Amino acid sequence: MAVQKIKMTSIIGRMTELDQVTEICGESEFFHPDNALSFYSDTSQFTPLSEENPYAEPLQRLVESTAKVKRKLDFVPRKPGKEDQPAPKDEELITYANRFADEMEDYRRGREKSKKTIQELTRSMEDISHFTGLELDLDEIRKCAYIKVRFGSLPKESYEKLDFYNENPYVIFFPSSHDETQYWGVYFAPIDQAAEVDRIFSSLYFKRVKLANYKGSPETALKQMEEERNAEGKRIQEADSRFSAQWKKERSRCCEIYSRLTERSVYFGIRRYAARYNDSFILTGWIPADSEEKFKTSLDPLQSVEYTFENAEDNLNHSPPVRLKNKKLFRPFEYFIDMYGLPSYDEVDPTPFVAITYILLFGIMFADLGQGLVVSLLGHWMWKKKKMKLGRILIPCGICSAVFGTVFGSFFGFEHALDPLYRGMFGLSKKPFEVMEPVTTNLIIYSAIAIGLALVMIAMLINIYSSLRRKHYENALFGPNGAAGLVFYGSLVFGFGGKAAFGWDIVNTPYIICLVVIPLVLIFFREVLGGLMEKRPNWKPESWGEYIMQNFFETFEFLLSYMTNTMSFLRVGAFVLVHAGMMLVVFTLAEMMGGIGYVLAVLIGNVFVMALEGLLVGIQVLRLEFYEMFSRFFEGEGRAFQPVIAREEAQ
Amino acid sequence: MLSNFSSNVILAKARAMYGRRLTKKNYSDLLNCQSVSEIARYLVNNTDYAKILSGINDRDIYRGQLENLLKQKLFEDSAILCRYEFSVGDIFSGYLLQRSEIEQILNVLLHLTAGMPSEYLFSMPMFLTNRSRINLVSLSDAKSFDDILNALGGTPYRALLEPLRPQAGMPLDYKAVENALYTHLYGGVYEIIRRRTHGEAKKQLLEIFDTFLDLTNYIRIIRLKTYFHSGYDFIRNSLLPFGTLRENQINDLIAAQGTPQIRQAMEQTSVGKRTRNIQHNFTDQISSRAIYHVCRHSIHFSSRPSVVMLSYIFLTQLELMDIINIVEGIRYKLPANEIKKLLTFADF
Numbered sequence: 001m002a003v004q005k006i007k008m009t010s011i012i013g014r015m016t017e018l019d020q021v022t023e024i025c026g027e028s029e030f031f032h033p034d035n036a037l038s039f040y041s042d043t044s045q046f047t048p049l050s051e052e053n054p055y056a057e058p059l060q061r062l063v064e065s066t067a068k069v070k071r072k073l074d075f076v077p078r079k080p081g082k083e084d085q086p087a088p089k090d091e092e093l094i095t096y097a098n099r100f101a102d103e104m105e106d107y108r109r110g111r112e113k114s115k116k117t118i119q120e121l122t123r124s125m126e127d128i129s130h131f132t133g134l135e136l137d138l139d140e141i142r143k144c145a146y147i148k149v150r151f152g153s154l155p156k157e158s159y160e161k162l163d164f165y166n167e168n169p170y171v172i173f174f175p176s177s178h179d180e181t182q183y184w185g186v187y188f189a190p191i192d193q194a195a196e197v198d199r200i201f202s203s204l205y206f207k208r209v210k211l212a213n214y215k216g217s218p219e220t221a222l223k224q225m226e227e228e229r230n231a232e233g234k235r236i237q238e239a240d241s242r243f244s245a246q247w248k249k250e251r252s253r254c255c256e257i258y259s260r261l262t263e264r265s266v267y268f269g270i271r272r273y274a275a276r277y278n279d280s281f282i283l284t285g286w287i288p289a290d291s292e293e294k295f296k297t298s299l300d301p302l303q304s305v306e307y308t309f310e311n312a313e314d315n316l317n318h319s320p321p322v323r324l325k326n327k328k329l330f331r332p333f334e335y336f337i338d339m340y341g342l343p344s345y346d347e348v349d350p351t352p353f354v355a356i357t358y359i360l361l362f363g364i365m366f367a368d369l370g371q372g373l374v375v376s377l378l379g380h381w382m383w384k385k386k387k388m389k390l391g392r393i394l395i396p397c398g399i400c401s402a403v404f405g406t407v408f409g410s411f412f413g414f415e416h417a418l419d420p421l422y423r424g425m426f427g428l429s430k431k432p433f434e435v436m437e438p439v440t441t442n443l444i445i446y447s448a449i450a451i452g453l454a455l456v457m458i459a460m461l462i463n464i465y466s467s468l469r470r471k472h473y474e475n476a477l478f479g480p481n482g483a484a485g486l487v488f489y490g491s492l493v494f495g496f497g498g499k500a501a502f503g504w505d506i507v508n509t510p511y512i513i514c515l516v517v518i519p520l521v522l523i524f525f526r527e528v529l530g531g532l533m534e535k536r537p538n539w540k541p542e543s544w545g546e547y548i549m550q551n552f553f554e555t556f557e558f559l560l561s562y563m564t565n566t567m568s569f570l571r572v573g574a575f576v577l578v579h580a581g582m583m584l585v586v587f588t589l590a591e592m593m594g595g596i597g598y599v600l601a602v603l604i605g606n607v608f609v610m611a612l613e614g615l616l617v618g619i620q621v622l623r624l625e626f627y628e629m630f631s632r633f634f635e636g637e638g639r640a641f642q643p644v645i646a647r648e649e650a651q
Numbered sequence: 652m653l654s655n656f657s658s659n660v661i662l663a664k665a666r667a668m669y670g671r672r673l674t675k676k677n678y679s680d681l682l683n684c685q686s687v688s689e690i691a692r693y694l695v696n697n698t699d700y701a702k703i704l705s706g707i708n709d710r711d712i713y714r715g716q717l718e719n720l721l722k723q724k725l726f727e728d729s730a731i732l733c734r735y736e737f738s739v740g741d742i743f744s745g746y747l748l749q750r751s752e753i754e755q756i757l758n759v760l761l762h763l764t765a766g767m768p769s770e771y772l773f774s775m776p777m778f779l780t781n782r783s784r785i786n787l788v789s790l791s792d793a794k795s796f797d798d799i800l801n802a803l804g805g806t807p808y809r810a811l812l813e814p815l816r817p818q819a820g821m822p823l824d825y826k827a828v829e830n831a832l833y834t835h836l837y838g839g840v841y842e843i844i845r846r847r848t849h850g851e852a853k854k855q856l857l858e859i860f861d862t863f864l865d866l867t868n869y870i871r872i873i874r875l876k877t878y879f880h881s882g883y884d885f886i887r888n889s890l891l892p893f894g895t896l897r898e899n900q901i902n903d904l905i906a907a908q909g910t911p912q913i914r915q916a917m918e919q920t921s922v923g924k925r926t927r928n929i930q931h932n933f934t935d936q937i938s939s940r941a942i943y944h945v946c947r948h949s950i951h952f953s954s955r956p957s958v959v960m961l962s963y964i965f966l967t968q969l970e971l972m973d974i975i976n977i978v979e980g981i982r983y984k985l986p987a988n989e990i991k992k993l994l995t996f997a998d999f
Contacts, residue, residue: 038918038927060988068683112685155716157777164788167769181707203773205713319928340952553849627954639928 003349004325005289006312006641010039010282013305018271018281021305024298025285026267029645031295032321033273033285039318046275046282054090055265058097062258065104071247075647076259088260096257100250107243114232114239121229125222127153127209130177130184132218138211148194150201151186151211158204159183170197184209263646270644280304286312286321286641312345320345323641330355332392340626341636348466350634357455357629358393358621363400364451365575365617368583370412371610372401397618408433408576412606413583435580444573446501452569453493455629456562460486463633474530477522480558481632484522489562491515524555565628571620575613582609660735661956665963668728669950671699673970675999681977682987687714690978700724714978715774721971722751723778728967732960743961746840751776752783753832756808757825759790759799764823768794796823811835826889837864837893852955859961862945865894865922866938872904873913873934895922910934932992939995943969969995 009031011021025031037043066073131151141149154173162173170193175185187206189197214221274283287295292309299305312320322342324334326349333355343349366372379394409431411417422428434440460481467476476482495511498504522529527547531539541547586605590598630636673681677698684690691712694700703724707716726747733744755775762771772791780787789802796816803809811831817823837860844856868890875881875889886905896904900920907913914934917923926941946962946969953959973994980990991997 043915064987157716158773160777161772161775164772164791165769200770200773203770205716341948550849554851557850626952630952631954 002325003343003345003347004323004641006286006320006323006345007289007292008039008284008310008312008315008318008320009287009295009307010036010284010310011299011305011307012280012282013302015276015279015281017302017304018274018283019267020302021281021283021299022267022270022274024302025270025283026263026644026646028287028291028295028298028643030287030291030643031270031285032287032641032643033270033283034318034321035273036275036282036284039284043275046277049271049274049276049281051271053265053268055094055261055268058094058101059258059261059265061101062097062254062261065101065108066254066258068108069104069243069247071251073258074255075262076255077647078259088257090264093257093261093264096253097261100254100257103246104243107239111236111239114236118229118232121225121232124209125225125229128211128214128218128222128225131209131211132222134176134218136211136218138214138216138218138221141211146191148189148191148198149186150189150198150206150208151184152206152208153182153184154201154207155205156181156183158206161204168193168197168200171200173201262649266644266646266649287643288323288641316346319639321641322638324349324351326351326355329396332389332396333358335389335393336622336625337636338640340630340634342638342640343634343636344470344638346470347635347638348462348469348633350462350630353458353462353629354625355396358625359396359400361451361572361621361624362397362617363404365572365579365621366397366401366613367404367408367576367579368410368412369402369405369418370410371606371614372398372403372405374398374610375401375614408435408580410435410580410583413586413602413609415580415583435576436584441577444576445570448569448571448573449566451572452566452628453497455569455624456565456632457486457490457493459629459632460489466633473533474526477533478526478529480523480526480555480561482526484519484526485558487515488519488523491519492562520555523558524551527551568624568628571624575617575620579609579613582613659956661732661960662954664735665732665959666950668732669963669966672966673698673973673996678973678994678996678999681974682990684977684981687717687978687982688712690974690981691717694974703727714982717978718975719776719778721974722776725964725967725971726751726778726782729964732963735956743957743964746836747964748782748784749836749839751779752785752806752808753836755779755783755785755787755790756799756803756812756832757829759793760823760825760828763793763796763799764825768798807835808832830889830891833891837891841893848957852957855949855953855955855958856961859942859945859949859958859965860893861895862922862926863938863942863965864891865896865920866926866941867891868894868896868901869904869913869917869923870935870938872901873910876905876913877910896920930997936993936995939969939972943995 013021025033037046037048040046063073130153156178159173159175159178162171165171170189171187173183173185173187175183177184187197187201211218214224270283273285274281289311296307299307322345324337324342326334330352333351336354336358337343337349337351363372366375376395376398379391379398382388382391382394384391405411406418406421409415409418409422415435416431419430422431435444463479463481464476464483464486467473467479467482474482478484491511494504495507495515498506528539528541530536583605586602586609590601590605593601677693680693680697681690684693691704691707695704695707700721703720704717707720729747730744758774759768759771762768769791771793775787775791784806785808786802790799793799793802796812800809800812800816803812812828815824815828815831840860841857844853844860848856871889872886875886881889883905887901890901900916903916903919904913907916918927926937929937929940929944931937931940942965946965949958949962950966953962973996976993977990980993
């Protein structure tokens, strides 16, 4: 359960060497910058560095222009061994980026202009089509000297609002046609009122169709527009082929410039975390503890630069960033932790716990040798080919399914296919577990509850450990998931569960008073007791009546949650039975078909069961992790360790 | 108890509806749109807004029309959820309705102050007329403050606005009206949370509203001090009387000189510490981004129906605000990266 050791570093030096420092920090790819000002209580002598990034604009222009012309820029790392070669000068980078961005912009603008013209022509043609067949002479309308005639459309809602409007007598709309959302028609306004009437119609989202701009009739105008539209289409095709040829020629140079500009822009971005003090700067950040020496070595050649390193444990109030560090088998499960929220630096990392329990529960609930191996292979393909993080999780889960499938004797739903194996290897007459037998069914259900009891108690133990480590004594000792809760829950489990399962007769009055009632009272008064223990000044509730009433409901809720959380694990057993049941249905259907139908039904049935059950089991186990276990010990309020890495910023 | 269990359907329903939110790709594509019509067309063809926008003439749609339709979707989606949530569902649907009603009252007052009261009609969302307790058509007919009070008859707003009637020849104290209305709104919400919820649900609901209102007050202080150079009393009266900020903390915030100092004072408070690491491009953004983080976490992991439902409502509102910001940005021809800075959801 590990969070990588982090160190806080403060770097101080002359402003003249700040650029070199940021470059070293950026190139290290393990420096997580943090706002230097937030580390000091008195910042009156410091000023933040709020300079404009000189690389940002050309870089942004280059990226945006390239994206707009639907081309892709790739980040090209500096060639190894050639780091000493002189890097391109700033001026060279910026000039190239601006020049190429201009050229792409020209091409795009020309193309867009033609496209826009085509769209406008198409729109106008559509608009005008609402007024064809009315025998309109547009030339006659243009001759009107004392009234303004406005053709156009109104949204239905606006047309309806006109019924409520009676302020201006000239606001009248004469519809000629309409559909479900729009009314087309005309309004008239005396020349001296035109501006006001136009303004009101504009507020009503009137969309004007400038019919009077055309000569003759709407029909002749339509024909003329069609010809103009075809000519614009040709213009676009010619511009496209010209630009494709140019891109082919310049692509590699453009990617090189883009990569160097990205690096410089990202490294320059580190400056905004620094603070200035007279002619010196201070830069604060976080690095992995094991990279300290490497970092020192790279900073040492700088003359004015001095640095200090401090353990993150001594700076918890600055919420050190968190990077999870787990064994290879557990690492894929960091994906789930990331999804829920990273642990704080001093909190327990639940990844190994999640990994073990997830693999085990998935294996039990999806127990089938053949299907498990298929899931593993599928996971391997998802990870290797599609880079899906879920794929890496499915690999161990599938293997565990195969192991439990062997225990339950299920191979692609064939419940007796493994019998020869048991006979040959273990000398058994048949498989050890017949899932659908009533005795085994009960055993499976009881085992599921036992798993639940164990996991809930482990979650409580982790909570106690984690809370003590963080000095949250109230939560560790008196909380429903702390020592009091564990004693209460454990005593019920061992007292009553032991009696039911093994006939233990350990429950008596002192047992109930000491292990059930007292822990419950401690939970009830946890805030008061915690407050007294942590010497909080406001430990006493403002109103005892309200406190007791509120805690009565809360305690009731805790009690209910102990029961529901435990019962929730019944699904583990239920899915074992569901698998056997579903495969039974598949084989019943297959036998009804016979012949080639049998093979097809078994094949399709297996695919269906694998997909459906795999998905359900995956979700259900995750649900158990997040709700039944995480809610007992994990807050997940940490922030991620995000070092500055230029190639990642470029993606 | 039974009703609480029945409400659990909200968990699945709200998460399923949240799953249909705008994706990172949707956001990127929207930022690359060139006009309001293009945005409307994109939303129709690629997102869950298709249903509410279906049938519109995406070619000629205006910003105001689009906004009203999107708000209508927020209402309809929230109404679907509130039907299932027995404990506080009616309250949250009431909260949304009240918020909209307050926006309409403030809108008509702005038109009145500008001397064009009858033109409120043009911006009035027709979908609200069937739902609102206010007769919006009468409100659109109002020519004076008294007419507005009459139109608000039978609603609690009348009693709130009555003492704020402007004296003859004096301008309307718009800020006081706004404060009175929002105090009424949030006061009701807090009252219900305290009376009708308990335990973890109460804690989580209070966290959402407290965070939101603490940061709203913080932003108000910065604005009033920085842009209007207002005095202590004016600022104090402009704050909403809710949240976790204590009297002395508020005094420290008001007493601080300049934005960096106010920010520093805020970082001493518990909400300030919690939200310190939230990236934001300008101060106003911190409240929406903080709420976004809290609600996103709640909708993923809370097991309380009322919390999940409220988180869904807040997240949908934030998404709506983001779309409106994109629409505004594109109307004013801002570059995509500048518009992106205005958005609450910026992780793309």
